[in-house]
Amino acid sequence: MSWLSRLRNAIAPQRLDEDLHDELADHIARRAASLRSEGVSEEEAHRRARVKFGNATQIREQSREIRLASILETTLQDLRYAWRGMIKSPAFALTAIGSLALAIGANTAIYSIVDAALLRPLPVTEPDRLFRLATPQIQDDEKATASDRTSFSYPEIEMFRRAAGNSARLALFSYGGQIDIQIPDSDAPYEHAVRQFVSGDAFDILHVPPALGRVFTTAEDRVPGGHPYVVLSYDYWQKRFQGDPRIEGLRMQIWGKPYTVLGVAQKGFSGVEPGKFVDIWMPAMMFSTPALSEPGWSWFQILGRLSPGATGTQLQARLQPVYSATEAELVKRFPTMPATIQTQFRKRSILVYSGATGASSFQTTFARPLWIVFGVAAGILWIACANAAGLLLARSTARAPEIAMRISIGASRARLVRQLLTESLLLSLIAGACGWALAQVAAPAMVPMLSSDSDPVRLGLAMDTRALLFCAVVSALAVVVFGVLPAWQASRAQPMRELRGARSHAGKLRLGRVFVGVQVAFAFTLTIAGASFLFSLKNLFSVHTGFNPHNVAVVDVSTELSDVSQKPELNVFADDLQRRIEALPGVESAGLAQRGAMFTGRESSYQVIVPGRRPPDREEYAVSVSPRYFSALRLPLLAGRDFELRDRDDQLQSPRPTIVNQALARSYFGAADPIGKTFQTPDSGKLVDHLIIGLVSSAPFDSLRQGPQAIMYGVERGDNYLTLYIRSRLGLGSIVSMVERESRATARACATPPPWTHSSALRCCGNACWPASEASSRCSACCSPPSDCSAC
Amino acid sequence: MGTNSAQTQLDLLVLTVLSRRGPLHGYGIAEAIETLSADALRIDEGSLYPALHRMEEAGWIAAEWTITENKRRARLYQLTRAGKKQLASETERWTAFSAGIARVLRHA
Numbered sequence: 055m056s057w058l059s060r061l062r063n064a065i066a067p068q069r070l071d072e073d074l075h076d077e078l079a080d081h082i083a084r085r086a087a088s089l090r091s092e093g094v095s096e097e098e099a100h101r102r103a104r105v106k107f108g109n110a111t112q113i114r115e116q117s118r119e120i121r122l123a124s125i126l127e128t129t130l131q132d133l134r135y136a137w138r139g140m141i142k143s144p145a146f147a148l149t150a151i152g153s154l155a156l157a158i159g160a161n162t163a164i165y166s167i168v169d170a171a172l173l174r175p176l177p178v179t180e181p182d183r184l185f186r187l188a189t190p191q192i193q194d195d196e197k198a199t200a201s202d203r204t205s206f207s208y209p210e211i212e213m214f215r216r217a218a219g220n221s222a223r224l225a226l227f228s229y230g231g232q233i234d235i236q237i238p239d240s241d242a243p244y245e246h247a248v249r250q251f252v253s254g255d256a257f258d259i260l261h262v263p264p265a266l267g268r269v270f271t272t273a274e275d276r277v278p279g280g281h282p283y284v285v286l287s288y289d290y291w292q293k294r295f296q297g298d299p300r301i302e303g304l305r306m307q308i309w310g311k312p313y314t315v316l317g318v319a320q321k322g323f324s325g326v327e328p329g330k331f332v333d334i335w336m337p338a339m340m341f342s343t344p345a346l347s348e349p350g351w352s353w354f355q356i357l358g359r360l361s362p363g364a365t366g367t368q369l370q371a372r373l374q375p376v377y378s379a380t381e382a383e384l385v386k387r388f389p390t391m392p393a394t395i396q397t398q399f400r401k402r403s404i405l406v407y408s409g410a411t412g413a414s415s416f417q418t419t420f421a422r423p424l425w426i427v428f429g430v431a432a433g434i435l436w437i438a439c440a441n442a443a444g445l446l447l448a449r450s451t452a453r454a455p456e457i458a459m460r461i462s463i464g465a466s467r468a469r470l471v472r473q474l475l476t477e478s479l480l481l482s483l484i485a486g487a488c489g490w491a492l493a494q495v496a497a498p499a500m501v502p503m504l505s506s507d508s509d510p511v512r513l514g515l516a517m518d519t520r521a522l523l524f525c526a527v528v529s530a531l532a533v534v535v536f537g538v539l540p541a542w543q544a545s546r547a548q549p550m551r552e553l554r555g556a557r558s559h560a561g562k563l564r565l566g567r568v569f570v571g572v573q574v575a576f577a578f579t580l581t582i583a584g585a586s587f588l589f590s591l592k593n594l595f596s597v598h599t600g601f602n603p604h605n606v607a608v609v610d611v612s613t614e615l616s617d618v619s620q621k622p623e624l625n626v627f628a629d630d631l632q633r634r635i636e637a638l639p640g641v642e643s644a645g646l647a648q649r650g651a652m653f654t655g656r657e658s659s660y661q662v663i664v665p666g667r668r669p670p671d672r673e674e675y676a677v678s679v680s681p682r683y684f685s686a687l688r689l690p691l692l693a694g695r696d697f698e699l700r701d702r703d704d705q706l707q708s709p710r711p712t713i714v715n716q717a718l719a720r721s722y723f724g725a726a727d728p729i730g731k732t733f734q735t736p737d738s739g740k741l742v743d744h745l746i747i748g749l750v751s752s753a754p755f756d757s758l759r760q761g762p763q764a765i766m767y768g769v770e771r772g773d774n775y776l777t778l779y780i781r782s783r784l785g786l787g788s789i790v791s792m793v794e795r796e797s798r799a800t801a802r803a804c805a806t807p808p809p810w811t812h813s814s815a816l817r818c819c820g821n822a823c824w825p826a827s828e829a830s831s832r833c834s835a836c837c838s839p840p841s842d843c844s845a846c
Numbered sequence: 847m848g849t850n851s852a853q854t855q856l857d858l859l860v861l862t863v864l865s866r867r868g869p870l871h872g873y874g875i876a877e878a879i880e881t882l883s884a885d886a887l888r889i890d891e892g893s894l895y896p897a898l899h900r901m902e903e904a905g906w907i908a909a910e911w912t913i914t915e916n917k918r919r920a921r922l923y924q925l926t927r928a929g930k931k932q933l934a935s936e937t938e939r940w941t942a943f944s945a946g947i948a949r950v951l952r953h954a
Contacts, residue, residue: 076919077872078895083918084873085891108892116896124903469905 070121074114082107128469132476139477146449147481150442154485154532157438159492160431162525166497168424169520170513171329172417175410177322179261180359184409185222185366187214187356187373192398202405204413205352208338208345210380211253214356217376222369224358225260226253226338229415230330236307247290247333249308250325251341251354257285257319259359260326266291267302267317274337278346281337282313288321290333308336326357326409329416329511349380357409366406377404388736392661392671416511430583433576435528436535440572443536446478447566450544457544470545478537486529493525539565601753602688605642607789609778611797625771627800629699632680634796635780641789642781645683648770660735662766664722674718675763676735678770684713684750686779692716694729694748701747701769709743710768717752718764735766856897857906858940861925861933864907869924872898898923906932 085103090096104110140147175181188202206214208226215224228251236242254275262269265288274281286301295301304315313336325332338346338354345351360369381399385391391399411417450457457470501513543565611631628646635644659673681697684690694713701711709732719728728749734741744766752762770776780789863878864870870878875898876891901907906929914920925933 073921074895077921078892080871080914080918080920081873081876081891081895083916084871088877106891108890110892113892113895117899120896120899120903 070118071114074117078107078110078114082110128472129476132473133480135473136477136480140480143449146445150445150481151485151488153438153441154482154529154536155488155492157431157435158486158489158525158528158532159496160489161428161435161528162489162493162521163496163500164424164428164431165524166493166521167500167513168428169524171424172411172421174328174520176260176326176412177320181410182408183360184260185358185360185369185406186409186413187224187358188405188407189377189402190398190405192395192402202418203352204355204415204418206354206356207349207352208347209349210352211354211356213376213380214373217372218358218369219372220361221364221372222358222360223255223259224356225256226251226354227256227326227357227413228252228338228341228354230325230327230332233308233334235334238305238307239312240307240310242307248331249334249336250327250332251336251338253338256335256357260323260357261359262320262323264317265320266299267315269317269319270335270337275339278339278343281339282311283316283337284308284313285316285335286318287324287332287334288318289324289331291318294333326355326412327414327416328412329414329420329513331512355413357413366408370404370406373404373406377402392669392673394671430580433580435532437573437576437580439532439536440569440576442478442481442532443540444566444569444573446474446536446540447543447569450474450540453544461545467545471541474541474544475533475537478533478541482529482533482537485532486525489529490522490525493521601690601751605781605783606687607778607780607782607786609780609790609793611776611778611793625702628680628770628776631776631778631797631800632682634800635778635793636682638792638796640782640784641792642783643682643686644778644780645686646680646770647683647777647779648678648775660737660766662718662722662764663734663736663741665732665734675765676768677765678768680770683767683770683779686781688781689753690751692749692751693727694746696748697767697769702771709745711747712744713748713750713767714746715750715752715762715765715767717762718766719746719749721764853897854936855940856894857901858933858936860894860897860901861906861929861936864923864925865930865933869922871920871922875923901929904932905929 082100082103085106086099089099089102094102107113176184178184186204187206188204191203211224211226218224230248230250232246233249234244235247236244252270254270254272257263257269258271264285269285270283274283284306286295291297291301295304301315302317306313306315319335324330341353345353360366378400381402385396385399460470461467501511632644632646635641659675661669661673663669679697681699681701684696697711697713714728722728722733723731728746731746733744733746735744736742750767753765778793780793782789784792859879860875863875863882867874867878872894876894898907898909902909902923906926907923908926909921909923912920912922
């Protein structure tokens with residue numbers, strides 16, 4: 055019997071039973087037929103045949119045992135033999151196991167990350183009925199490939215809900231963000247937590263029940279600012295409150311307002327963003343009031359559940375007309391918008407994607423790099439397999455006399471192949487176990503590489519059955535890849551020639567060359583890929599940023615007011631904060647920028663209309679900065695003057711004092727001195743006059759790949775979201791704690807709510823930098839192919 | 847199989863029948879043994895099968911499935927190379943053994 059059918063017997067014993075039954079039945083039928091031909095009656099013939107045969111059941115049992123015992127015995131024999139062989143040549147065994155274990159470990163570790171981040175469905179019922187919405191990004195350069203826009207505004211979700219009707223339910227999920235909270239009241243110390251705003255029906259739509267107390271309902275969707283309640287995640291409840299069952303009704307202080315805990319969400323549910331663990335859910339109604347009515351304020355993702363019977367295509371067909379109508383309306387309100395952008399708005403489609411695995415910017419940013427790294431790991435596995443195969447082949451050459459001897463004393467070829475495959479299987483089993491252990495350590499160690507101080511990435515890296523299954527499958531595949539060919543080759547040994555000592559190994563040599571070829575090919579590919587990452591990095595090192603990024607800490611300060619109208623006290627807050635920071639010992643200089651700051655991924659841009667010329671087809675970046683911002687970044691002021699506080703008052707009048715950089719001056723004013731020149735920008739349907747008071751050197755704005763960008767600078771006015779650029783030789787940690795202390799002191803002095811901060815140093819590729827908080831998203835923009843993120 | 851047990855004898859018979867008559871199914875083997883020994887060797891027909899399966903596992907005989915004219919599945923056994931060697935050594939052993947017995951019977 056071939057080893058294949060033995061394997062089949064071991065896996066499916068009922069097949070064996072069937073075979074035995076058929077064979078015995080055939081015998082009895084033949085005997086009966088022979089008796090009948092002697093004239094015995096049909097019935098009698100059968101009876102006698104059965105009697106002559108003996109106890110069929112017992113015979114079947116005996117045969118069955120012989121078969122199964124032999125399978126077990128030979129397997130054990132093979133295993134013992136394989137083990138002895140490995141002990142006898144430990145160098146071979148260690149090399150083969152070591153290289154396979156590394157490769158299997160790397161693959162399992164990366165798989166577990168890919169699984170947690172991209173593949174594993176949300177822990178809710180029927181995750182495949184979930185969908186998320188997105189639209190294509192509007193871009194200056196139509197050929198550029200930006201990822202989809204997934205943020206929507208409150209008027210948009212209301213419109214989509216109406217349009218979807220009964221075909222689907224739509225829920226709102228803001229992006230998880232850090233907040234400082236106090237438990238139970240304002241006398242308690244501040245502590246960090248991750249918050250997410252959700253619509254009241256979000257838990258119901260996802261089918262997430264409470265583990266304790268209750269979760270939000272549509273009752274929490276009514277009054278803006280009127281639902282000061284929170285729901286805790288199970289994980290946070292366990293960690294922060296040790297699973298205290300009296301959590302319901304607990305009070306906590308968020309942004310100076312008291313909130314009450316309603317309950318705890320189901321165990322295992324930590325939000326809809328893989329990569330982020332939400333601690334506290336807050337009703338969307340508690341976010342800034344204007345965010346609930348302003349169409350321009352996109353601040354959340356839309357995730358929903360299709361009604362039974364409805365499909366994504368049907369939903370898309372319902373949403374598209376209303377979406378097209380609003381986008382057309384938008385274009386009408388901004389008639390000066392460049393034509394290419396207008397077309398993009400008009401043609402913009404609404405996309406319905408599967409929401410089974412949740413929706414997160416982490417997925418958008420890291421999907422491609424993760425798959426690339428996964429591919430690299432697979433390449434390494436191939437190399438390891440080819441390596442092991444080469445080793446096995448060399449070993450079989452050394453063992454050729456032994457194998458020849460065994461063939462000549464009657465060992466069957468199949469038996470030999472099976473023996474050699476058992477050896478490979480044993481190698482692979484041990485390597486798989488080592489790889490599994492390696493992955494346990496490696497996977498958690500890799501996550502921080504994707505993470506940053508202010509945007510911590512946390513993945514549920516449960517080394518679960520999925521990962522184990524993957525590890526086992528990879529190990530088994532490895533056996534097939536590295537074991538089969540050498541075993542087949544070895545079993546073809548020609549005993550006579552071997553025993554005579556002739557060494558003609560043409561076949562082996564050929565096969566050996568194939569393995570070496572495979573190894574070299576994969577190693578070459580990986581080396582080239584690695585080298586191109588390095589070159590890309592080296593190019594970025596040499597990009598001239600125009601400013602000095604060393605020793606600059608970037609700290610975001612936000613007051614997350616529920617009202618963002620530009621209140622005078624916010625001006626006072628910003629000025630006061632800047633002065634306090636500048637006065638700190640160890641701080642050389644400090645500047646502030648408002649929202650659309652350099653390398654933060656936030657931007658606003660306008661057309662620059664020079665009097666007497668046709669409006670251009672493109673828009674230029676506009677950044678609001680404080681006085682002394684340029685000196686803090688050491689961005690040289692080439693002509694004119696820096697902003698002063700009095701410029702802020704002129705900002706509301708016409709013309710606005712404006713500083714431009716060289717790139718902008720060159721493209722709009724040529725070689726002429728730009729100081730004193732004027733231009734206009736369209737804003738809310740009107741034209742705003744600008745007077746150029748200063749000229750600074752050029753700098754890239756959003757991506758180092760794009761080179762220096764044209765930028766116009768206005769003077770910063772108080773805002774809820776400020777970015778501090780602090781030049782200091784102090785460590786980031788002490789800078790952050792100083793900023794936290796000073797911003798709270800400033801807030802008290804200005805009677806604004808306590809701000810929260812989140813910080814990062816500028817991370818640099820040589821001269822090229824961005825805040826570490828943005829390193830993740832920036833990497834994909836600046837270093838492509840993006841898998842050199844860890845290097846960034 | 848060092849002993850001259852009943853099991854070894856059955857093995858020898860089966861191997862011999864297969865070597866002389868070519869591929870046979872279990873029934874054919876049983877019938878051949880029966881006729882050739884002129885019913886002197888009476889075996890339970892069924893007990894042939896565990897023996898066949900044991901020898902198959904040992905690699906002396908190989909089997910394959912065929913379909914009979916009555917559309918039944920039947921198993922056809924034939925001798926392997928290892929089986930031929932086994933047959934040779936068993937025959938030798940048996941000849942020596944029976945010669946020994948004969949000598950004892952003659953000269954005792």
